[in-house]
Amino acid sequence: MRLVRVVLATHIRRSFDYLLPEQLPTPAIGARVQVVFGKRNMTAIVIELPDETNIALEKLRPIEAILDEQPLLNSQLHQLLRWAASYYHYNLGDIYLQSLPKLLRQGQLAKHPTVKAWQLTDAGKHHYQQLKHTTKAPRQNQALALLIEHEGKVAHEIFLRAGITQSILSTLASNHYVQPTELSSSLTHYEPLAELAEQPLKLNREQAIAVAAINSKAGQFAPFLLDGITGSGKTEVYLQILEPILKAGQQALILVPEIGLTAQTIARFEKRFNLPMAILHSGLNDKARCAAWLKAKDAHAAIIIGTRSALFTPMLHPGIIIIDEEHDSSFKQQDTFRYHARDVALMRAKLEQIPIVMGSATPALETLNNALIGRYQHLELTERAGLASVASYALVDIRAQPLRAGLSPQVLKAMQDTLGQGQQVMLFLNRRGYAPALLCHECGQVVECERCERPYTLHHHPPHLACHHCGSQRAIAKQCQHCGSTHLVTTGIGTEQIESELQQLFPDVSIARIDRDSTRRKGALDQVLEEITQNQHQILIGTQMLAKGHHFPSVTMVAILDIDHALFSSDFRASERLAQLFIQVSGRAGRSGMAGKVYLQTHHPEHELLQDLINNGYGHFARFALAERKLTDLPPFSYQALLRFEATSLNHLNTLGQQLEQFAQQHQQSGCWIFPVNEAPVPKRAGKFRQQQLIQANARKNLHQLISILIDYLEQLPAAKRVRWSVDIDPIDMM
Ligand SMILES: Nc1ncnc2c1ncn2[C@@H]1O[C@H](COP(=O)(O)OP(=O)(O)OP(=O)(O)O)[C@@H](O)[C@H]1O
Ligand SMILES: [Zn+2]
Secondary structure, eight states, rough: OOOOEEOSSSSSSSEEEEEETTSSSHHHHHHHEEETTTTEEEEEEEEEOSOOOSSOGGGGGOOEEOOOOOOOOSSHHHHHHHHHHHHHHHHHHOOOTTTTHHHHHTOOOOOOOOOEEEEEEEHHHHHHHHTTTOSSHHHHHHHHHHHTTTTTTTEEEHHTTHHHHHTHHHHHTTSSSEEEEEEEEOOOOOOOOOSSSSOOOOOOOOHHHHHHHTTTTTTEEEEEEEEOOOOOOOOHHHHHHHHHHHHHHHHEEOOOOOTTOOHHHHHHHHHHHHHOOEEEEEEEEEOHHHHHHHHHHOOOSSSEEGGGGGGGOSSSSSEEEETTTTOOGGGBBSSOOOOHHHHHHHHHHHHTOEEEEEEHHHHHHHHHHHTTTTTSSEEEEOOOOOOOOOOEEEEEEETTTOOOOTOHHHHHHHHHHHHTTTTTEEEEOOSSSSEEEEETTTTBBBOEEETTEEEEEEEEEEEEEOOOOOOEEEESSSOHHHTOOOOEESSSOOHHHHHHHHHHHHHHOEEESSTTTOOOOOTTTHHHHHHHTTTTTTTEHHHSTSSOOOTTTTTEEEEEOOOGGGGGGTTTTTHHHHHHHHHHHHTTTTTTOOOOOOEEEESSOOOOOHHHHHHHHHHHHHHHHHHHHHTTTOOTTTTEEEEEEEOOHHHHHHHHHHHHHHHHHTTTTTEEEOOOEEEEEEEETTEEEEEEEEEEEESHHHHHHHHHHHHHHHHGGGGGGGSEEEEEOOOOOOO
C-alpha cells in the first residue's frame, strides 16, 4: 500500500492522503498529481510520501494521474511555503497552488513553449563550405557558422544576441540557405556571462564599498540594506553586483514595486548583460507568465525581474535576491494571502543561502531598525552619483493665497521660469480624476456611492462618476437626489482638472498626465515615460505613479501641491508614508547636473515633520520616528495582527464581535494586548460593513500563539459562518 500526501486549493486548512495505484510510478515530492476531491477533479501537489495515515484505508481514494516527472518545487521552496503558511496563518494548499502560474495550477503540462528558430539547408551548408574563408558578407558567414556549430538549428533570439539581425536572416532565407523552424525553448540555453555588453560606470567611493561588501558574501545568507539617497546610483550598484554572479552561471531575482517595472528598467539590465531574462508581472497573459516561470525554474533565464509574486519563482541556480524600493507598500499583498514579499524574500535568501539586498532612499522603519541594530549590514550612499547635486527646497505658505489650478503665484512663476529655460516641470498631486466630490449647491448633499457611503469622484475623460473605494461607476448625476436641484458643483481638485486648467494657462506647452486612468491601456505608461525622456512634454502631472524610481534627466522643478491632509492622520504609519512620498517625489528633481528645486505648498509651513524633512533629511526623521515608536510600543518594537470582519448585516458583525471579545479576554496572555473590535477606518465597502480587531504583542511567539487560538475558535464558531473574516499579520494598512 503506497500513500501520497498532497495539498490542494480548498478552504479546508490541511493536507490530504491518497492511494498510489500499482500501475503508477512513485511521484516526486513537489510534483503535481491529478486527484478527485469531493466530486471535482483537482490539481494537487505532493508534499510527502508517508508510511501511514490516520484515515481509514477503505476511505482513501486513488490518485488519477501524475502530471510531472520532475518536481516543480525544490526543497527550499517547500520549506519557504510551509514557513509562510504558518507565519501568515494561511492555508498551505492555497499558498502552494497560488505559487504556480495559472496554467500549471489548472493541470497543463510543464512544457517549455516552442520558439522561433532557423534551420540550415543543404544549400546553406554548401555555400558556407565554399565561402567560409572569404571576407565577403561576414555577418552571413557568422550566422551560418553558428548554425553548423549547433547542429543546424538555432533559436532566433540567439542570433539577435549574437548581433545577427533580422535583415541578415531574411537575406539568408531568400537565398534558401536557411529556413524557418521551431525549437523547444529549453534548447535555447545560454552560456554564463563571459563579458559585459556595455562598459560599466566608474563607481564612486561609497558605491564601490557597497559592491565589495555584497560581493564578499557570495554563496551565503547575508542581508544588506542599501540606504542611498535618490539619484545616488543604486541601480548601478545592482548592476555591478550581478556581474560575478552571472559569470558564475547563477541567477538573480530582482523584485520591483508594481509600477516600477518599466521598459526602461528592463532595458538597463538587458543592455549591460545581453543575457536571457524572465519578466514576471501582473499584466502578463497566462501563457507568457507560465513560459517565464519555467524559464526561471530551469535556468534558461539569468535574470528574473518581477513584482511581488515573482518572489515564489523557482530558480535552479539562485545567486542573489535584490528588492528595489523595499519600502514600497505594493510588496505587501492586501487581500487573501496577505504576505509581505520583502519579509518572505528574506526567508527565501536564508533557505537558499544567498545574499539579499534591500535598496531604498527611504527605507521602511522596520528595515532601518534591523540595519541599525546590526541584523542587516547597513550600506549608505549619501551623495548623488555623477554630476548631479541634491535639490534645494522651498516651503510655499499658501494660506490666504489665490490659487489657480491649485497652484500658488510663486509656483506658477517658478514654472514659467523653468519652462523658459527649456527644462521640465513635474507637479505632484495624489488624487486622480477631475474632482474628488460633486455636491448640490442648494442643499449641500454630496453625491455618494451607496455601497460605500463615500463621495463619488468626478471624471471628465470619459465623463462619469467613479467610486475609488469599490470601483463602481455611474453616469454623472444631473440632479440632486435630495432636493432635486440641478445646480451641482464640484469641490476639490484632481489631476484631470489641473491638466485642463494648465492647458489654458500654458497653451503652447505639451502636458503629460500620469495616473492610473491615463495609463490603463497596455503599454501606455512605457510610452509616456519614453516621451518624457525624449523631452516631448514639458509639464508632467502625476500621482504617486510618477514618484517611483523614475529617472527624468530634464526635470529640474518639482512642485508638491497638496499633502496637508496626511499631516493629521490618526494612523501611526502616516508620517512615515508621507516622509517617503515627499522624499521620493522630491528626488525626481535635478538628477543630471542641472540644479533641482522642490516647492512644497502647504497651509502648515511650520509643521515639524516638514521642517525636519527639509532641514535634516529622511535619515534624521526616521531615527526620530523610531525613537517615538519605541516609547509608544509600536512596531517594530511590538508585533501586530489585524483580524478583519466583513458582512452584509451589521447584526452579524456585532454578534461575532461580542463573542470574540469575550473569548479573547478569557485567553488573554501576558505580553499581549487585545484591542476591542471596532469599526474599520473605511466602515463600509461595496455594500459590506467592516470591522476589525487589533492584536499586539511584545514578542512574535506570543502573537502567533494567541492568533492560533483565535483562529481555532473562529473556525468552529457558528456566528463566524455569516461573516467573512481574515487574518493580517504585520498589517501595514489598517483600512
Ligand atoms: N558612478 C557613477 N558615475 C556617474 N554616473 C552614475 C554613477 N552611478 C550612477 N550614475 C547615474 O546616476 C543616475 C541616477 O542613478 P540611479 O537611477 O541608479 O539612482 P537611484 O539611486 O536608483 O535613484 P532612485 O532611488 O531615485 O531611483 C543615472 O543616470 C546613473 O546612470
Ligand atoms: Zn463604492
